[in-house]
Amino acid sequence: MTVASETNEALRRRAALQESRLELFRRMVEIRLVEDRIIELFGEGLIPGSTHTCQGQEAVSVAVAAVLRPTDTVACTYRGHGMALALGVTREALLGEIFGRKIGCMGGLGGSMHLSDPTVGLLPTFAIVGAGVPIGVGAALAAQLQGTEDVSVSVFGDGATNIGGFHEGLNLAAVWSLPVVFLCENNLYGEYSPIARTTPVTDLAVRAASYQMRSEVVDGQDVDALIDAIAAAVARARDGGGPTLVEAKTYRYAGHSRSDKATYRPEGELERWLQRDPITLFKTKLVDEGVDGSALEAVWEECRLQLEQSIEAVLASPLAEPSDMLANVTAGRI
Amino acid sequence: MTVASETNEALRRRAALQESRLELFRRMVEIRLVEDRIIELFGEGLIPGSTHTCQGQEAVSVAVAAVLRPTDTVACTYRGHGMALALGVTREALLGEIFGRKIGCMGGLGGSMHLSDPTVGLLPTFAIVGAGVPIGVGAALAAQLQGTEDVSVSVFGDGATNIGGFHEGLNLAAVWSLPVVFLCENNLYGEYSPIARTTPVTDLAVRAASYQMRSEVVDGQDVDALIDAIAAAVARARDGGGPTLVEAKTYRYAGHSRSDKATYRPEGELERWLQRDPITLFKTKLVDEGVDGSALEAVWEECRLQLEQSIEAVLASPLAEPSDMLANVTAGRI
Amino acid sequence: MKRLRMNQAISLAIAEEMERDERIFLMGEDVAEAEGTFKTSEGLLARFGPSRVRDTPISEMGFLGAAVGAAVSGMRPIVEIMFIEFLGVALDQLVTEAALMRYLSGGALHAPLTVRGSAGAGLGFGCQHSQTLERWLVGTPGLKVVVPSGARSAYGLTKAAIRDDDPVVVLEPRALYGRREAFDADPDAVIPIGVGEVLGQGDDVTIVALGQTVETARSAAADASWAADVVDLRTIQPWDHELVAESVEKTGRLVTVEENQFTGGWGAEIVSSIVSACFVSLKCPPMRLTAPDVPVPYGELERQYLPSADYVRTQVDVFVKTDTVPSAWWEELS
């Protein structure tokens, strides 16, 4: 929003993703590569703090981006790189943020957990579990009050369904029949805890019944299934049909965060999920649809190259400066 | 707990209520009369602050008291006079508190919303909606850890089922299979708001499904039905069968609090509920069981007399003093 | 000139602002049909309809969060927190989310949100419904906090809060809702945030007061043997350093009159800054007149707890005469 060309680039990337299935595939690959590379960069000690990557969950992000209009709103979590890239945020804006550069989403003052770009509907990603749920509800309330047809999507994890804000947000959305979709990425773990240790139900979608809300469980590794489920929920919300809780069954390949080696996973679990890798599944589908397999293979190399170029560009760009921290606290300057 | 004779009196009153159905009836009458009188006293400007009375809901309080052991725990709300009296708290301890006397439950420093007596299991009543739900869960956790067979009961209103603490408390109790009963007094209003304005479901018991928890809806005006439902839930909890959500359908005859004239109620609603007055229903039953009707009639007058004596005794007793407020903040003195 | 109760002045300010700007809406528990527990939204539902004046479920986290979401989406919500203590179940949404929206988005978003809550002692509501709690808020980067001292300043500060482009909390002294004050209700009589006011002039001492202690300080000064600048701070974050410093440069003596406990009270902030700024002008150490470090007691004792005009007068008498700080009443007791 600050840099006009940036803005255009994010909107262009968003449009591109919506225009072709190849681009949808490309974006998933981009997300995967960016996440893998971020883990490496952190591993090399080049970046302070922590990071939460989403390898294995790419289908959910691109499905949301494929369905929503740029004026729709997404309230997402600290595990937000994939969602940001899918919605249109550039690699430079994401990596710039992580590297503390002025071109970062928030000028390099926030780091990995804090991305945003209102021009493509991305609210600041929420680092407090559950915080984004009522805030997404509020974006939907604004749409209802303003009489726009915009929809809001709150994205959160399985673990977040045990926090008070989830309950209060869903209840409010239901009682006011707001245009919001609650999208739970059930990746089976909240940090290091398997869901069964913290949650007495397996299908989180059942919780919608507490609010007489519609719900759906969907395969989170299948882009098309996701697009269908999210599109149906979004369309209903746009038409005044109220909120829906969509639960996407998915899996994160990496640990919870930078320092997590994920040793708590039962043997074979990761491997089973890798067999249903969302990128591979989508590739197979595209090939079945007649897309040239070698073109799809080439996408990986193209993306890798672009990523390295982006990293170079970011590292060559100016760092955030001390005086930057005094801006954007309130309307004036500190 | 501070005054030994007090303690004995509360335990004695508790035992009495459990020993005879006439005493159960008497206690309901006592609660009704105390509440009516409190409203009068507030109306005369004799008492500062606010108060929340429970006329119409007496059956729930005495049913809980009839089922629980004194070592069981009750986490109740600001609408707690009835529960306190039912559990055994004396009229003097209750009225003393409201009148700011040293003999009050908390030495006259707290007022109507803040009652407690650990000797009969009453935790400090909670003035923050929902706060008592997780705290009741904690009392159950203590029982589980200590290996006692004690049970904890969290009592709250319909409105409280929309707050985060309710959700988190129930989830925790379910996942740890704790000996706790969640007892919702659904009196159809949260302050001045009818439940339909704030809650998209009519039977709040359905919310138990979010936690794979058992639930039951029970007639809150029928003492025996309540005793059965609560006893079953308590027995299951004692036996290690985990938590239950019990929803008692009831009604408060008075306004939400001192200043509320309850003009928001639809015409005829109060009158319909009065026809199912819990005290009258129980009286009819007792008469059917062979109890002498005129003895039951006499109970009203006996209770009225005792109440006036209690008020006199309270008004003749010493007020809390400035130095009292410096005690009980931490282990030492301020 | 109008002569209004403080709650009427608040209703009027909200009504005029809602008239002026369609993006403004009000939500909270029982603010619509019941017109607010303290009648601070009188006539608003009738005038603006249920879409802009909304009753909420008992879900502070939910509706405060929804307000944050609506605020960053182009609306200007006003949220009522019935008793400011209830922020304890929702603080995250205010201090960790709303206050940071501008910062987290690199300036692309902002949250023009007004949070109004009743605050303080004096009505006999006991320890969980009588606190001011500005200490939970002051010091939060991105947040402003104002405190009216009567109908006039409530009118002007409420308008300022609503018009501000960042989140502003209005702590309304609940003991003052029913008090009348005559004032010029010019629709643009906005009281700028961050600007205090000197009421009465005097060379002997500067007395800084806030909310309901403004009247206490004025009464104390009215019959005193000394002459004081009585400063109504009006905004506590950011507070009017210049005004206080200027006065202290003149008088050489600083007193704060606070209704909160000594520890953690706002007076410490004022004293610590002013001592730095005015060290050489100070004739004696500053004096803070506060309540003792105990929970707010109920009933009669509440009057003892709060600093009274008599107490302030007596303490300042000694202070001005001896240039030393006399001990507080509770130090004599314990």
Place this chain on the structure above:
Amino acid sequence: MKRLRMNQAISLAIAEEMERDERIFLMGEDVAEAEGTFKTSEGLLARFGPSRVRDTPISEMGFLGAAVGAAVSGMRPIVEIMFIEFLGVALDQLVTEAALMRYLSGGALHAPLTVRGSAGAGLGFGCQHSQTLERWLVGTPGLKVVVPSGARSAYGLTKAAIRDDDPVVVLEPRALYGRREAFDADPDAVIPIGVGEVLGQGDDVTIVALGQTVETARSAAADASWAADVVDLRTIQPWDHELVAESVEKTGRLVTVEENQFTGGWGAEIVSSIVSACFVSLKCPPMRLTAPDVPVPYGELERQYLPSADYVRTQVDVFVKTDTVPSAWWEELS
């Protein structure tokens, strides 16, 4: 003598106390299987089993509330709040419930509860995971707050917190978890709550520090042209007034070194009290060295944000030489 990292010292203290007293148990997110996000419960699950070392759902309100309930029911819970910011979704249970249990029950109950949370900046976690937030807690009647400055004081203060009969919050500077310190780990080397410690002696100035700024202050003092009493406050509520006052009586100069923002920082409390107590001994106004009034920035800028040893040394140089307070670095910038 042991040489341990601070997180190991905490694990050891907890283990020894759990060994000593069966009523103690630990709960929090990922404290059991994962041994704590910051490895502060190493070995505890293996040693004490899953009943006394419990992983919780992401439900801060729920499990903190459960701890309160267990504490008043005869247990001595330790609760870990992974990042102290998460208290924002649960503050009510700590400050409005736990802290008041003794008071609300007229002394019949008490809540021997330890709440441990990681706090503060230095690890690059960004603005929602880097605050100290003692301002949410200090001033709450009934609550104590301690802050270790390394392995030794973490060991002694954790024990003191666990043994205390009232709720105590331990704010663990997360930047120090990995730092080693050699100390005498006598199982009864409890550091009494409310007692500070003078590290190094000097006549020119008293420097009061807390948590990670203790090391900052010591380093600054190590190579300086002035000689300082460096006070490690250790407890921030109730803080050691006598110790600080005695030192200031000697040196005539007071400096606080705080990692928090200026406004709302704990230094204001110290300054305001000490100015009253030591007015005539003060050679100059006290100086508070703090961070600027902005959110904690990420990455490189975090180093600028926190007062460094160099910064402290330079500022104190000027302060001692001129007896005036030099401007802060950010005042030069803006």
